Amino acid sequence: MCNFKGATEGIDATLSLPNERVSTDKGFEHFAEVLENYVIVELTNGQDAAPIISNLIYLTQVFVANMPAPVFDAQQVQANPMMNMVNEQMARQFAISINTLKTNITKIYSLVWGQCTAGLQAEVKSEQDYEQHAAVYDTLWLLQTVKRISSGVITRGNSYSNMLKVLSNFMNDVRQGRNESEDSWYKRFKAECNTLESANLSYIFYNRHTAGHAVANVNPMANEIAEETEKCRAMFFLQFSNMQRYPDLMEFLKNSEMLNNDQYPTTLVTVYGLLLQYRNNTRDTGNGGNNHRRNGRQHQPGSGFRVSFFQREMPEPDRDNPVPGTDGCVIDRQCYRCYGYGHISSFCPQAGNGRGGRGNDNSNVQALQVGISLTQRHESSDNISVIDPCWILLDTCSKDSVVSNLDLVRDVTTCSPNDFLKIHTNGGMQVFDKVGILKFLPIKVHMKHNFMA
Numbered sequence: 001m002c003n004f005k006g007a008t009e010g011i012d013a014t015l016s017l018p019n020e021r022v023s024t025d026k027g028f029e030h031f032a033e034v035l036e037n038y039v040i041v042e043l044t045n046g047q048d049a050a051p052i053i054s055n056l057i058y059l060t061q062v063f064v065a066n067m068p069a070p071v072f073d074a075q076q077v078q079a080n081p082m083m084n085m086v087n088e089q090m091a092r093q094f095a096i097s098i099n100t101l102k103t104n105i106t107k108i109y110s111l112v113w114g115q116c117t118a119g120l121q122a123e124v125k126s127e128q129d130y131e132q133h134a135a136v137y138d139t140l141w142l143l144q145t146v147k148r149i150s151s152g153v154i155t156r157g158n159s160y161s162n163m164l165k166v167l168s169n170f171m172n173d174v175r176q177g178r179n180e181s182e183d184s185w186y187k188r189f190k191a192e193c194n195t196l197e198s199a200n201l202s203y204i205f206y207n208r209h210t211a212g213h214a215v216a217n218v219n220p221m222a223n224e225i226a227e228e229t230e231k232c233r234a235m236f237f238l239q240f241s242n243m244q245r246y247p248d249l250m251e252f253l254k255n256s257e258m259l260n261n262d263q264y265p266t267t268l269v270t271v272y273g274l275l276l277q278y279r280n281n282t283r284d285t286g287n288g289g290n291n292h293r294r295n296g297r298q299h300q301p302g303s304g305f306r307v308s309f310f311q312r313e314m315p316e317p318d319r320d321n322p323v324p325g326t327d328g329c330v331i332d333r334q335c336y337r338c339y340g341y342g343h344i345s346s347f348c349p350q351a352g353n354g355r356g357g358r359g360n361d362n363s364n365v366q367a368l369q370v371g372i373s374l375t376q377r378h379e380s381s382d383n384i385s386v387i388d389p390c391w392i393l394l395d396t397c398s399k400d401s402v403v404s405n406l407d408l409v410r411d412v413t414t415c416s417p418n419d420f421l422k423i424h425t426n427g428g429m430q431v432f433d434k435v436g437i438l439k440f441l442p443i444k445v446h447m448k449h450n451f452m453a
Contacts, residue, residue, distance in 0.1 A: 007114030011038050016117040018152040027191040028147045031115070039108060045097065049104035056143055063101055067094060109139040116146055123149050144198075151195035166199045172332065176242040182275045189237050190268070205232040231266045238264070238271045249278040325349065401445040402432060409436035409447060421446040 002022045006014045013034040016022040025031070036053045039046040052059045071090065072083035113121070124130060124145055133141040152169060154162055174192050176185040196202050208214040211228035220228075243250050256263040265271045322342025324330045326349050330342045337345040345351070400421055403409055414434055415421075421432040432446035 002117075004117050006116075008038075008111055010042065011035060011111065011115055014115045014117065015112075015120055015146050015150045017119045017123065017150065020117055020119055022117060025117075025150070027188065028150055028194065029187060029191045032143075035108075035111060035115070038111070039104070043104045043107060045100050046104060048097065048101050049108060052105060052108065052140060053143065056140060056147075058140055059101060059105065060098070063098060105139045106137045109137040109142055112139070112142055112146065120146060120150060147194070148198040151191070151198050153195060153199040163199065163201065166195065166201060167204075170196060174236070174240050176240065176245075178242060180242075182272060182279065185241065185275075186237075186268070186272045189240070193233060202229070205229045205236070207232075227266075230268065234265050234267050234271050237268055238274075241271075241275060246275060246278040249274055323349065326351075401443055403436075403438070403445045403447055406447070408439060409445060410439050412436040412447060415446075 002016075002020060003024070004014055004016065004022045005012075005024055011034055012024065013026065013031040014022055014024040015028065015031055016025040032053050036050045039050050039053065043049065048063070049059065051057065068090065070087040072080075072087055077084040077087065116124070124142070127145060129141075153166055170192055174189060180188075193202070193205075196204065206225055206229045208220075210232075211220070211225075212218075213220045213224070213228075253263055265274060322330050323335075323340040325335075325343030325347030327343075327347045329347075331344070333344050334341050335343050335345050335348050337348040338350045340348075340350075343349070400423075402421070402423070406412070412434055413436070415432075419435070423430045423432070430448065432448050434447040436445055436447055437443070438445055
């Protein structure tokens with residue numbers, strides 16, 4: 001990885017081509033933030049020129065449009081010549097500010113250029129209109145160009161191929177890393193969205209039909225489009241986050257949605273705050289959110305009901321260190337045998353046979369363990385975790401139903417040996433030799449009075 005630092009020592013950020021892997025290049029957003037702070041501190045009246053970096057707008061016209069009006073009008077000046085001198089002094093100060101602004105904007109051009117790698121500078125020089133803009137030190141054009149090129153957006157070649165490349169990179173690379181902080185992930189996601197904007201592809205975040213703007217005679221205002229765009233960006237940001245780190249958040253949002261109470265966040269800032277909040281909540285529990293038992297005694301959180309899920313999922317691939325397959329090729333895929341990145345399971349180098357085929361080798365098979373704990377402290381017992389006998393758990397996908405409370409069942413009969421229900425559990429096998437019908441639901445159930453449910 002290259003350690004390019006740029007021409008200006010006080011600017012600890014650079015810009016480069018995506019394939020140069022420069023350690024000091026952390027994206028255009030980070031570069032713009034560092035450069036803006038430098039300009040404000042180091043340049044005279046730098047605060048006037050700084051918005052060209054963050055807002056990418058022509059400042060001179062804006063500055064002139066906001067020129068202050070004379071303090072005294074014509075009648076006051078005619079009555080008192082001293083008032084005219086005040087107006088003239090203000091005009092001279094404004095003219096000095098305009099000249100300082102133009103000088104600072106030119107200096108910013110030099111600062112930006114000096115922080116670009118030679119490869120990025122070469123790409124900028126290859127732009128068709130480079131000579132025209134470079135001759136007048138067009139800082140705004142340079143900022144827009146280096147933002148686009150450093151993001152991987154090119155204008156040469158087939159436009160549809162370039163568009164597909166940008167979209168593919170966005171969908172494949174925009175994922176929160178396993179150990180990536182929320183702050184870093186937030187900044188990187190915004191940078192990726194800016195890449196789409198540079199490629200004129202930001203329209204993927206706005207759909208008239210989804211936003212409800214496709215109805216006849218509906219012409220959404222710019223602020224309404226911006227609001228719907230932000231909602232879509234927030235959903236992308238949420239869904240592309242590493243949800244293994246925020247399981248409680250997704251459970252809450254999905255449960256709320258099932259109750260017709262949409263709680264999904266509508267802004268990037270809101271999603272960022274939720275990630276921080278639920279990340280902290282998970283860590284505070286000390287065991288990934290599992291509060292059902294500790295040291296053999298029931299944990300009592302105040303509200304007696306707890307549901308805990310454990311699932312072992314496939315680890316995240318190391319995209320920075322791809323491993324070639326036994327065919328010698330490196331591809332943009334993850335292997336489902338060794339979980340490595342760069343090959344598929346058919347050519348896995350750890351498979352142990354010629355082509356890496358699956359064969360009958362089960363040495364790399366890993367078990368999926370799912371645990372469900374339902375605990376309810378009963379009023380009649382102390383420090384004993386049982387399920388309330390008056391509760392019923394309904395599972396529409398279950399093939400067999402069992403019950404232990406005789407008060408809930410009618411028409412109880414003894415099964416024939418062929419109709420016995422045998423259930424294998426962690427504590428051994430349970431046999432049910434009686435059947436009945438629930439009193440309030442037409443469901444056939446097997447019965448055993450001393451069973452857990």
